[in-house]
Amino acid sequence: MAKILFVNPVVREEDVPRHIPYGIALLAAIAMNNGHLVQIYDANAWRKGFGVLPDVYLADDWDVIAIGGLTTTYSFIKEACRIAKEVAPDAFLVAGGGFLTSMPQDIMEWIPQIDLGIVGEAFVTWPEVLEKIDNKDTDFSATLGVICRDGDGKPILNNTRPIIRDLNTLPAPAWDLFPLEEVYFKNSASLFSEDAYRIKRRIDINASYGCSLICRYCWHLGTTGDMLIEKDSNGNNDVVFTYGRNIRYHSPDYIIDMVKELKKNFNIDFVNFLDENLMTMDASSKRTWLKEICEKWIAAGLQPSSRRPGGKAAAPGEEPGVYWSGTSHASLHRPEILKLMYEAGCTHLVYGLESFDPGILKNLGKGTTAQKNIDSVGECMRSGIMPIPNIIIGFPEEDFQSVRNTINALIKLGIHARPHFATAYPGSEWYYTYKESIKEQYDGDLERYVADLGDATKITAVISHNFTGLELLGLQEIVAQRNLRVLDQAEKYWGRPGVTNVAAPQESFNFRRKKIDGPIDGSK
Amino acid sequence: MSELMKGNFEVKRKLDVPDVSDDSADFKNEFKKKALESIGGSMVFVEREMLFWESTESADGE
Ligand code: B12
Numbered sequence: 001m002a003k004i005l006f007v008n009p010v011v012r013e014e015d016v017p018r019h020i021p022y023g024i025a026l027l028a029a030i031a032m033n034n035g036h037l038v039q040i041y042d043a044n045a046w047r048k049g050f051g052v053l054p055d056v057y058l059a060d061d062w063d064v065i066a067i068g069g070l071t072t073t074y075s076f077i078k079e080a081c082r083i084a085k086e087v088a089p090d091a092f093l094v095a096g097g098g099f100l101t102s103m104p105q106d107i108m109e110w111i112p113q114i115d116l117g118i119v120g121e122a123f124v125t126w127p128e129v130l131e132k133i134d135n136k137d138t139d140f141s142a143t144l145g146v147i148c149r150d151g152d153g154k155p156i157l158n159n160t161r162p163i164i165r166d167l168n169t170l171p172a173p174a175w176d177l178f179p180l181e182e183v184y185f186k187n188s189a190s191l192f193s194e195d196a197y198r199i200k201r202r203i204d205i206n207a208s209y210g211c212s213l214i215c216r217y218c219w220h221l222g223t224t225g226d227m228l229i230e231k232d233s234n235g236n237n238d239v240v241f242t243y244g245r246n247i248r249y250h251s252p253d254y255i256i257d258m259v260k261e262l263k264k265n266f267n268i269d270f271v272n273f274l275d276e277n278l279m280t281m282d283a284s285s286k287r288t289w290l291k292e293i294c295e296k297w298i299a300a301g302l303q304p305s306s307r308r309p310g311g312k313a314a315a316p317g318e319e320p321g322v323y324w325s326g327t328s329h330a331s332l333h334r335p336e337i338l339k340l341m342y343e344a345g346c347t348h349l350v351y352g353l354e355s356f357d358p359g360i361l362k363n364l365g366k367g368t369t370a371q372k373n374i375d376s377v378g379e380c381m382r383s384g385i386m387p388i389p390n391i392i393i394g395f396p397e398e399d400f401q402s403v404r405n406t407i408n409a410l411i412k413l414g415i416h417a418r419p420h421f422a423t424a425y426p427g428s429e430w431y432y433t434y435k436e437s438i439k440e441q442y443d444g445d446l447e448r449y450v451a452d453l454g455d456a457t458k459i460t461a462v463i464s465h466n467f468t469g470l471e472l473l474g475l476q477e478i479v480a481q482r483n484l485r486v487l488d489q490a491e492k493y494w495g496r497p498g499v500t501n502v503a504a505p506q507e508s509f510n511f512r513r514k515k516i517d518g519p520i521d522g523s524k
Numbered sequence: 525m526s527e528l529m530k531g532n533f534e535v536k537r538k539l540d541v542p543d544v545s546d547d548s549a550d551f552k553n554e555f556k557k558k559a560l561e562s563i564g565g566s567m568v569f570v571e572r573e574m575l576f577w578e579s580t581e582s583a584d585g586e
C-alpha cells in the first residue's frame with residue numbers, strides 16, 4: 001500500500017474558505033478503498049502560508065504527494081511543488097485537475113518538479129497510478145490519461161482515458177478528512193438568500209457531469225466527453241477540446257442516499273449542487289431528473305421545515321430538513337419545476353445571464369435571448385427561489401449599445417451588479433481563439449497570464465475587439481452605477497483614428513468547433 | 525492545537541503548529557483586507573512590505 005499526502009491548494013484568497021474540494025475528496029476515498037494510506041493537508045482551509053509546508057512534507061515518508069486544483073491555483077501549486085521536491089525529494093509528485101488538464105504541456109514545462117500529471121477524469125487513472133507506484137513501477141508510457149516524462153524530463157502526453165459510464169459506482173467523498181467543524185461549517189452561510197444566510201452546516205455535492213451548451217468562456221475540465229488527445233503539427237500529442245459531451249448523472253436515489261448520509265453523519269442543513277448547470281441537465285434528461293430528485297427529497301423527509309405545509313423555519317441547529325441551491329438557465333427553467341424545487345428546499349439559483357444584448361447572446365452559445373434573460377428573473381422569483389444573476393462585460397463584440405442594453409435591463413429589473421470582465425480561462429474556446437492576443441498583452445509570457453488569473457473582477461488579458469483595458473474599467477464602473485449619462489458622454493468622445501484592436505481572433509489546433517465526443521468506456 | 529492533517533493512519537511526525545499560527549500576520553492581513561475594501565475618497569492604503577523607495581541621501585550623509 002502507498003502512503004499518500006494530498007495538498008489542497010489555496011483558492012480565492014480574498015474570501016474565507018468555503019468549498020471542500022470535491023475531486024480530491026473523491027480521489028482520497030478511492031485511494032483508501034484500494035487499501036492505501038491517505039492524509040490530507042487542506043492548505044485552502046487553514047491558510048497558514050507556505051511556511052508550514054516543509055513540516056507537512058516531513059510529517060511522514062510519503063510515496064506520493066498529490067496536488068491539483070483549478071487554473072487560478074497555479075501560483076500556489078508551483079511554489080508548493082518547488083518546496084515538495086526540496087524537502088521530500090523521494091516522494092513521487094503527482095498533479096491533476098483543471099490547472100493541468102487545460103494545458104498539460106505548458107504546466108509540465110513550467111513546473112519541472114511534477115513527476116506525473118493525470119489529465120482529465122482521474123477516477124480510473126488515479127488508482128492505476130497508485131498501484132504501479134506501490135509496485136515500484138514508474139514507467140507510465142502505456143498508462144492512459146497521463147502526462148509523464150521521458151529520460152530527459154521531456155513531457156510525453158499519452159492517449160485519452162475514457163471516462164466512466166456509471167457514476168453510481170463512485171464512493172462517497174472522504175468528507176471527514178477535511179476540517180469541517182474547524183473551518184468549513186463556520187463559513188457555511190451565504191448572502192444569496194435569507195434561508196441560505198441562516199444555515200449552519202453546508203456540504204456541497206456534484207450530482208451530474210456535463211452541460212450540453214457551448215458558452216465560449218466555459219470549460220468542462222476534460223471530464224465530460226469534451227476532450228480528445230491528438231497529434232499536433234510537430235507530431236506531439238496535445239489536448240483538443242470540442243463541443244462533444246457525454247452527459248452523465250448520478251441517479252436520484254444515489255443523490256438522496258448521499259444527502260441522507262450527510263444529514264445522519266454531519267447533521268447538515270444545506271447542500272450546494274456543484275453541477276455545471278442543473279437546468280441543462282434536467283433538459284437533457286427530458287425533464288425527469290430534477291423532478292425525481294425533488295419528489296424523493298420530500299419523500300425522504302429532507303424537505304426543510306419552512307417549506308412543509310403550514311410549517312415555519314426551525315430554530316438554528318434544529319432544522320430537520322436540508323435546504324439546497326444550484327445553477328439554472330434562463331430559457332430552460334420552467335414554472336412547474338421551479339415550484340417543485342422551492343417546495344423541496346431550493347433557496348437560490350445562479351443564472352449566468354451575462355448580458356442583455358441580443359448580438360452578444362447570439363454569439364455566446366448559451367441558448368438564451370435578451371427577452372428570456374429579462375423574464376427569467378421574475379419567473380424564478382415568483383417561485384420563491386432567489387435568482388442570482390451573473391453579469392459580464394468586455395465580450396469580443398461588446399460596444400456602447402450592448403452596454404446600454406445591459407444597463408437598461410439592470411435598471412428595469414432592479415439589479416445592482418459590478419460586472420465581471422470577460423476572461424479567457426485556459427481550456428475555453430475563448431482561450432484558444434485569443435491565445436496569440438493574450439500572449440501579446442503579456443509580452444509573450446503565457447505563464448505570467450496564467451499566474452495573473454483570478455475571479456475576473458480585475459482586468460487580465462482583454463478579448464474585446466473594441467475596448468482597451470482602460471475603457472473596460474470605466475465601463476465596469478458605469479454599469480455598477482447604471483449611469484447612462486456618462487455612458488452616452490463616453491461614446492460621444494470615443495473612437496480615435498489609427499488605433500488597432502487589442503484582441504484579434506485566430507484558429508487553433510486545440511479547439512475544434514464540432515460536436516465530437518471524447519471516449520467513454522464501452523460497458524453499458 | 526488543531527489537527528492540521530487528517531487521514532486514515534497516524535503520521536510518524538506530528539505537526540507542531542500552534543492553533544493560531546501567527547496572530548500578528550492574521551491581524552495584518554485582516555487590516556489590509558478591510559483597508560483595501562474601503563479605498564476611495566480620502567482613504568488610501570500603503571503597503572509596508574512593498575516599499576521600493578530608497579533614501580536619496582548618500583551613505584556619507586550628504
Ligand atoms: C466548486 C468550484 C469552485 C470553488 C473552488 C473549488 C475547489 N476548491 O476545488 C470556487 C467557488 C472557489 C471556484 C471559483 C472559481 N471557479 Co470554479 N468551479 C467549481 C465547480 C462548480 C465544481 C468543481 C468540482 O468540484 N467538480 C467536481 C470534481 C469531481 O471535479 P474536479 O474537481 O475537477 O476533479 C476531477 C479532476 O479534475 C481531477 N482532479 C481534481 N483535482 C485533482 C487533484 C489531483 C492530485 C489529481 C490527481 C486529480 C485531480 O480528478 C477529479 C476526478 O476526475 C466547477 C464546475 C464543475 N461542476 O466542475 C467550477 C470550475 C472548476 N471553476 C471554474 C472557474 C472559471 C472558476 C473561477 C475562475 C470563476 C470566476 N470567474 O470567478 C473562480 C476562481 C476564483 C479565484 N479567485 O481563484 C472553471 C475551471 C476553469 C479552469 N480553467 O480551471 C470550472 C470548470 C467552471 C466552468 N465550467 O468553467 N470554483
Ligand code: SF4
Nearest residue numbers: 211213214215218276
Ligand atoms: S450553461 Fe453554464 S455550464 Fe453550460 S456551457 Fe454555459 S456557462 Fe458552461
